[in-house]
Amino acid sequence: MMEKYKFFDLPEFSTVKDILENERKNYVITLFGLCKILYAGRASSIATYSSRLITFKPDGSVLVHSNKKLKPVNWQPSSSEVKVELGDELKIYVERKRPKEVLEILMPIVYYLSLSKVDEGEFHLFGSESEMVEEVVKNPELISRDFIPLEREYQTPFGKIDLLGVTSTGYLVLEFKRAQAGLEAVSQLKRYVDYLSWKGEKVRGGIVAPSISKSALKLLKKYELEYFQLSPRLLSTIRLK
Amino acid sequence: MMEKYKFFDLPEFSTVKDILENERKNYVITLFGLCKILYAGRASSIATYSSRLITFKPDGSVLVHSNKKLKPVNWQPSSSEVKVELGDELKIYVERKRPKEVLEILMPIVYYLSLSKVDEGEFHLFGSESEMVEEVVKNPELISRDFIPLEREYQTPFGKIDLLGVTSTGYLVLEFKRAQAGLEAVSQLKRYVDYLSWKGEKVRGGIVAPSISKSALKLLKKYELEYFQLSPRLLSTIRLK
DNA sequence: CGTGCCAGGTGCCGT
DNA sequence: ACGGCACTTGGCACG
Numbered sequence: 245m246m247e248k249y250k251f252f253d254l255p256e257f258s259t260v261k262d263i264l265e266n267e268r269k270n271y272v273i274t275l276f277g278l279c280k281i282l283y284a285g286r287a288s289s290i291a292t293y294s295s296r297l298i299t300f301k302p303d304g305s306v307l308v309h310s311n312k313k314l315k316p317v318n319w320q321p322s323s324s325e326v327k328v329e330l331g332d333e334l335k336i337y338v339e340r341k342r343p344k345e346v347l348e349i350l351m352p353i354v355y356y357l358s359l360s361k362v363d364e365g366e367f368h369l370f371g372s373e374s375e376m377v378e379e380v381v382k383n384p385e386l387i388s389r390d391f392i393p394l395e396r397e398y399q400t401p402f403g404k405i406d407l408l409g410v411t412s413t414g415y416l417v418l419e420f421k422r423a424q425a426g427l428e429a430v431s432q433l434k435r436y437v438d439y440l441s442w443k444g445e446k447v448r449g450g451i452v453a454p455s456i457s458k459s460a461l462k463l464l465k466k467y468e469l470e471y472f473q474l475s476p477r478l479l480s481t482i483r484l485k
Numbered sequence: 486m487m488e489k490y491k492f493f494d495l496p497e498f499s500t501v502k503d504i505l506e507n508e509r510k511n512y513v514i515t516l517f518g519l520c521k522i523l524y525a526g527r528a529s530s531i532a533t534y535s536s537r538l539i540t541f542k543p544d545g546s547v548l549v550h551s552n553k554k555l556k557p558v559n560w561q562p563s564s565s566e567v568k569v570e571l572g573d574e575l576k577i578y579v580e581r582k583r584p585k586e587v588l589e590i591l592m593p594i595v596y597y598l599s600l601s602k603v604d605e606g607e608f609h610l611f612g613s614e615s616e617m618v619e620e621v622v623k624n625p626e627l628i629s630r631d632f633i634p635l636e637r638e639y640q641t642p643f644g645k646i647d648l649l650g651v652t653s654t655g656y657l658v659l660e661f662k663r664a665q666a667g668l669e670a671v672s673q674l675k676r677y678v679d680y681l682s683w684k685g686e687k688v689r690g691g692i693v694a695p696s697i698s699k700s701a702l703k704l705l706k707k708y709e710l711e712y713f714q715l716s717p718r719l720l721s722t723i724r725l726k
Numbered sequence: 727c728g729t730g731c732c733a734g735g736t737g738c739c740g741t
Numbered sequence: 742a743c744g745g746c747a748c749t750t751g752g753c754a755c756g
Contacts, residue, residue, distance in 0.1 A: 248536070249517055249596050251492050272538055272552055274515065276490055276601045286664065286749040287612035288719045294606025295489070297513055299538070303553045311513055311603040312544045314560055315736060321555055321751070342727095345749070355490050358599065360517045362552040365535025371528035373732065399756080402704050403668050403730060422733085423527065426745065427644050431672040432731090435704070442707070457744060463643050463676070466683070478529045527734040556751060562736075583742085586734075614747065638740085644745060645740085663747080667730065673746090698729060728756090735750085741743085 246270065250359040260354055261328040264300065264336065268326060272362040273300040277354035281308060281318050285345025291317050298349065300326065301362075306338045306347060320347045371476040373422040376452065377407050379477065380418070384409070387450070387472055391416060400439045403432070406452075414446030421453035422476045429453065430463045437469065487511065491600040501595055502569040505541065505577065509567060513603040514541040518595035522549060522559050526586025532558050539590065541567065542603075547579050547588065561588045612717040614663040617693065618648050620718065621659070625650070628691070628713055632657060641680045644673070647693075655687030662694035663717045670694065671704045678710065 250271075252259060263273060275298040281291040296317065297309045303322040310317050320338045324347075329335040336349040377396055384391045390411045398408040407418040417440065419425075419433040429451055437449035450470035451460075464471055491512075493500060504514060516539040522532040537558065538550045544563040551558045561579040565588075570576040577590040618637055625632045631652045639649040648659040658681065660666075660674040670692055678690035691711035692701075705712055 251494070251597065251599075253492070272550070274538070274599075276599075276603075283749070284719065287610055287717070289608065289610040289749080291609075292607040294604040295602060296606065297515070297540070297601055297603055299550070301550075301552055301554070305553070305555050307555060309513070309540070309542075309603070310605050311542055312546070312563065312605060313542070313737075314546050314548060314557075314562055315748095315750090316555075317606070317608055319555055319749080321749090322553065343749090355601070356492065356599070358492075358515075358517075358597070360538055360596070361536060362517075362538055362550070363535040364551050364553060365537065365558070366533040367530065367558055368532075369528055369530040369734080371734080397755090401700055403700075404755090423735095424744090427676065428669070428673070428746080431676045432669070434675075435668065435672045438707075459642055459644075459744080466679075476528070478525065524734075530734080554752080556733095556735085560734085562734095584734090610749085612749085640740090664749090665729090669731080700729075730755090731753090733750100733752085735752105736748085737750105738745105738747085740745085 248361045252357040255354055255357045257330050257334045260334055260357055261330060263357060264326055264328050267359060268300055269302050271359040274358045275354055276356050277351050280350045282348040283318050286343055318347055371478045373420050376420050376422060376474060376476050380407060386474060400436060402435050402439050405436045415440055417447060417449040418452050424455040424457060425451045425453035425460055426457050427460050427463060430460050433469055434467050489602045493598040496595055496598045498571050498575045501575060501598055502571060505567055505569050508600060509541055510543050512600040515599045516595055517597050518592045521591045523589040524559050527584055559588055612719045614661050617661050617663060617715060617717050621648060627715060641677060643676050643680050646677045656681055658688060658690040659693050666692045666694040666697040667701050668704060671701050674710055675708050
């Protein structure tokens with residue numbers, strides 16, 4: 245019977261190697277120790293010797309955390325291979341095939357190692373962009389009296405339109421944003437509208453978002469596009485105090 | 486003298502509360518246990534009871550990890566406040582002021598708690614977009630014989646231009662990408678070129694990137710923009726085998 | 727597998 | 742603080 249968790253105080257390098265090689269698929273493994281880290285792949289980086297927390301997940305993901313922020317200092321996405329070499333320092337290589345990337349972790353000392361039987365669990369998120377689209381499809385009058393939705397995720401050679409519909413004046417392209425729309429949202433919408441125009445269609449375009457930045461609104465008007473205010477619906481049972 | 490690390494096997498709720506309240510600024514604290522998680526803020530979510538790893542950093546960031554992927558299931562960015570309530574379950578509230586967001590962690594059991602004195606360390610990254618711009622500024626002939634760089638990060642009302650320069654035919658707007666350029670890059674460039682055109686300037690635009698997607702290239706040509714192939718330089722001492 | 731794009735994106739730097 | 746934008750973006754869905 246596999247244990248739920250285990251802790252090794254000042255483990256020998258050989259113990260760390262053994263565990264990383266044989267238990268990596270069964271447990272989330274956390275190392276705390278001094279480490280220097282070299283990364284080479286899409287970019288390259290050096291993190292000088294410092295004490296950090298390193299986490300290995302069963303799917304091959306690796307995270308190296310400092311004492312600040314959410315993002316790891318270095319990392320390797322899932323389906324990475326782990327190799328360990330013994331020596332004066334413990335050397336851990338984490339390699340990814342495509343794109344080819346290598347993470348090299350050098351550890352003169354490992355203060356502790358822990359094994360944790362972590363589960364996946366169920367997870368539900370509310371308030372996504374696609375939920376906004378659904379709401380408009382169900383209640384097209386949120387956009388205008390004469391709006392008729394035609395197709396979600398309408399494919400063009402230059403990206404897909406969140407929601408394509410028609411009004412009395414022709415096609416209406418809608419681009420949804422769950423948070424405030426910025427310049428990028430306007431440029432994206434413009435790209436889709438341009439495409440339909442090139443095809444000779446009569447077409448309008450609109451951003452659907454809870455808010456829009458001032459410069460985005462200015463650009464929107466320059467391009468003769470429109471803005472429709474709509475917020476994502478959060479789960480009613482979860483409320484801020 | 487503060488210890489480098491510490492481990493608590495099956496800690497009492499009161500111990501967890503005490504440590505979270507008094508040592509949070511000094512150590513990275515890791516909890517392993519069963520937990521259910523409610524999140525409400527920009528969106529809302531529910532993660533049902535499951536064993537997960539929870540990390541509290543001194544700056545207030547909190548990460549809840551499952552056994553898969555790089556990204557935490559739930560999280561809270563730095564400068565969040567932590568409150569702990571005792572009861573049948575341990576209740577941990579992590580609150581953020583702006584935007585107002587709450588993370589509620591319910592734990593019927595904590596298998597272990599660990600304290601780790603994690604440091605920040607030095608970090609250097611090579612191969613960023615700004616390094617590509619620097620290279621072109623130093624060697625403008627990488628673009629063309631007659632290209633003269635004028636200004637980096639040139640501000641327009643519709644975003645900033647990575648590098649603005651002139652050639653014998655007028656202005657040249659350059660948009661850099663460290664990885665393959667896609668449709669978004671082209672739309673972004675078009676936005677800047679449009680702006681200078683509206684101002685009545687004679688202007689060309691180009692993407693500078695190691696590669697460009699097929700559809701992006703097609704769009705680029707539709708818009709009469711250009712593509713210049715250039716890769717970011719990685720650190721020479723770090724090489725893939 | 728390439729390509730597009732959303733994300734509770736995060737983080738950084740500017741006004 | 743607001744806003745624009747890069748990021749080893751990560752992650753997913755779809756051709």
